[in-house]
Amino acid sequence: MDKVRFGIVGIGNMGSSHAKYLAQGTVQGAKLTAICDNRPERLTWAKENLGEEVRLFDNVEAMYASGEIDAVLIATPHYDHPTLAIQAFQHGLHVLCEKPAGVYTKQVREMNEAAGKTDKIFGMMYNQRTNPLYQKLRDLVTSGELGEIRRTNWIITNWYRPQSYYDSGGWRATWAGEGGGVLLNQDPHQLDLWQWTVDMMPVRVRAFCAFGKYHNIEVEDDVTAYVEYDNGATGLFVTTTGEAPGTNRYEVTGDRGKIVIEDGTMTFWRLRVSERQFNAEYKGGFGQPECWKCEIPIVGRETGHSGITQNFTDAILKGTPLLAPGVEGIKGLTLSNAMHLSSWLDDWVQLPIDEDLYYEKLQEKIRNSKFVKVTKEMTMNTDGTY
Template sequence: MENVRFGIIGVGNIGTVHTRYLLAGKVPEARLTAVCDNNPAKHEAIRQLVGEQIPVYSDAESMLKSGLIDAVIVATPHYAHPELSMLAMRHGIHTLCEKPAGVYTAQVREMNEFARHSNVVFGMMFNQRPNPLYQKVKDLIDSGELGEIRRSNWIITNWYRSQSYYNSGGWRATWKGEGGGVLLNQDPHQLDLWQWLVGMPVRVRAFCQFGKHRQIEVENEVTAYAEYANGATGVFITTTAEAPGTNRLEIAGDRGKVVVEEGKLRFWRLRESETEFNARWQNGFGEPECWEVTIPVAAECSEHYVITANFAAAVLHGTPLIAPGTDGINGLTLSNAMHLSTWLDDWVDLPIDEARYLSLLQERIATSVEKTSENRTLDASGSW
């Protein structure tokens, strides 16, 4: 195999992004050979996008069985991600799943078990992981430069979405169609990065606001507090109804602090660890000597095609995946825990009670209001 023949299931906002970069040849070891969307009303517009030579399917299994593709990008609404990913793997098709991995952890756990016993490459479209800023933060943590993590704060409020965005699809921002709001749609990237960098907490207390400033069912403003096994704490704040927004990640360890904001990384390093300083210092007032260190970081890059290129290299050459598919359950666990904590108005221990979560989610699905909005494909170029 000289290159990987890709199909795409779901040619909506993000599916169109994947279609365009594959057609433009941005992934040299990949080419687009088929697409699928189960809404025939969109096929004429899809045909204009992909041209006459690429087949357009209405049924995913027909495309998977066509012999035209080696791999697939699953870019449908969230509930279908595990089902379609497992269907693709069942047909021996390498599978790259858009975020989130699913809506609730029980269905994603089933998908992960299925993937472990398949002979295909399974990846997640976590396109923020290859961003040099976060790669460098991970290096500082994994190498011990920051010391033991004590606190992390992420304020991610630059996900502004107007009412017209939510009105662009009948499935959007409903419990029945999407299964969640900002935590399921916008924040899977940050929730994945948060756990990728500092690990998973042992318990979470969250406060979700549902339909705040927007006519939607699901959460669009969240403040969450997390506690970790080593005593560290974390705060995660997000909303889609704030302008201008902020994207600031701050991680403090006993050897220093790192801040990522506005595409820049700042690192303050203590000359000695806070633990050592505290043990020897006898003069009351005072603190460890601190240096702000300049760290070279490559230009920020969070393009989706970087993950697809890595995925193609994994298929062709066995290159390790930047974002293995089985990692998708971790960030989803955090979002499920934040929902559950709000619904129960209490702390939630991890791993969560998956049956309890699903039961409460199904209660909300049962009362979810069917929207009559006509689905529109929006221009998502430049989005995360």
Template sequence: MEQVRMGVIGLGNMGSSHAVNIHGGKIPGMVLGAVCDVSEARREWAREQVPGVAVFDSVDAMYKSGTIDAVLIAGLHYDHPEQAIEAFAHDLHVLVEKPAGVYTKQVLEMNEAAAKSGKVFGIMYNQRTNPVYQKVRELVQSGELGSLKRVVWVVTDWYRPQAYHDSGSWRSTWKGEGGGTLINQNPHNLDLLQWILGMPTRIRSFCSFGKYYNIEVEDDVTAYLEYANGATGVYITSTGEAPGTNRLEISGDMGKLTIEHNKLTFLRNRISEREHNRVNTQPFAKPECWQCDIPVSSSGGEQHNGILKNFAQAVLNGTPLLAPGEEGINGLLISNAIHYSSWIDGWADLDQFNHEHFYELLQERINGSTVEKQQVESKVADLTGTH
């Protein structure tokens, strides 16, 4: 294979953007083989904007067409796992947009199908291409920060007014999207959290549902996290604050990393705090600390195109994936655990997460959702727009 023929499912803002970039030759080793959308208007858009590309109104028909080697799934959140499983059954490589799915039960099934298929499986976690987060991960995982003590991430710059929530009948509903800010705005942040630090062991959370808006899903979240080594964390997010904050602090024995406005600062202890505590005899003495402004590019990296380029090389040359699809369940598990903890008013154990009970509780909310299924389906193209 000299080029990967990519198919795109869902031609909303993200899907159409991917299609245009691939068709425009921005992804070496990849060409646009086909697109698929249930909306005739979006299919007509495709005929005009990506001419010469096969256009389908049925996922199954596209999978059977022989026009593609891989598929980028960018439709409804709930459909991601099912469409991925079907793609693997048709011997296709798969790249799925975030989130991997809405609930862990279906994503575990997707991961199992991926493992059996032997095909390349990636997820569009484009923030992993950001040089700032790559450097943070390197400093943490190399041990330069020392043993983790605490993480605090306040990410409240996801402001969305009522007009946003009213822009589609499926928006901000359990049936339409499967949640609020956690499933819609925060998947990249939750992925970065576990990509940099690893998974917490348990979570106690407090979610407000419709606190700021006339919606049924969460719009304000505070979660307390515990890690295996005794470290703790706080994750705060909301769509109801303006102006908002996006500030990540990670503390370890060797100091503290702060990330804000795409700038990385390392307040670095000369010796470990634990070693200082052992040898120090002065009542108020602190370890000597240097402020180090880490020189990393603030460009944000190649983002979506970077993931597409990496995926193409993985298919063609076996290059390791920057964002393996199987890892999509990690951020989703944190998201589900935050919901679950709030629903049961207790701790959520991630090592022994009750996938079935979470699914049952989610179904109760879906059944009581204010949006009708046909309304969701009629908006499939719009759902892939800017989150």
């Protein structure tokens, strides 16, 4: 195989974006050959903008069985991700899945098990893993340069969304349609990076979610979560879609210093000796370790969605290691599920979570919902977005 033939399921905002860069030949070794969407207007847009060579389908089974594709990029609403991925594996297709991996870990675990039974490549669209700042942070942590992790703190509140955003789709911001709010829609990248950069998951979570605090929605739009790690470290995650102007500041502290990523830059305050060593050896009344503000070389540039798709294509054609393996999608989702569950139970939640209990509580939310969704059609832009 010298070309990976891609089919895309779902041509909404993200699906149309993926379709455009694939159709333009941005990804070497990849070719867009098929599109599937059950909305006639989206297929009309695809026909007008993606070229005559791209086949159009309104049935995913037909596209999977067509022989026109080698890999599928799934860009549908969240609940469908695992089901569509499992179907694709059964048809012998490679799978690249948009975030989040799913809505609840029980269904994602089934997707991972299906992937494990094949020799096909399975990737997640965690495009922010291509950001060299986060790659360097992971490098500094895993190499031991920062020492033992003491604290993680991510304030990610620059997700402001007006009410019109939530009104733009019938599935948005409902338990039945989306399965959550800011944690499921906006934050999957940060939740993934949070555990990926420090290379560890918490052991327990206590979260406080506010549901419909700033918008007429039934899911969370404001979250403050506290976590504890096995080594005694603690962490804080704060997020919302109702705050303007927002902040995006990620801080990781170890016993050898502190790293802050904010405004597209990294700052590393490095201790000359570890805090533990200084604490044991210093004999004065007041004092602290000598600290250097270090310039860290950042190599490369963020390649985003097309970068992940290029890496995925290279994994198929050349055996290149995946930057974002699909089986790792369950980790960030575990964090959001734990935050929901902690808030619903008003208590601590241990990890790994009780998957059956989470599913039961989610179904209760769906079953008992009294929320009336009001949908207002938005105007489609010429680039296929709204």
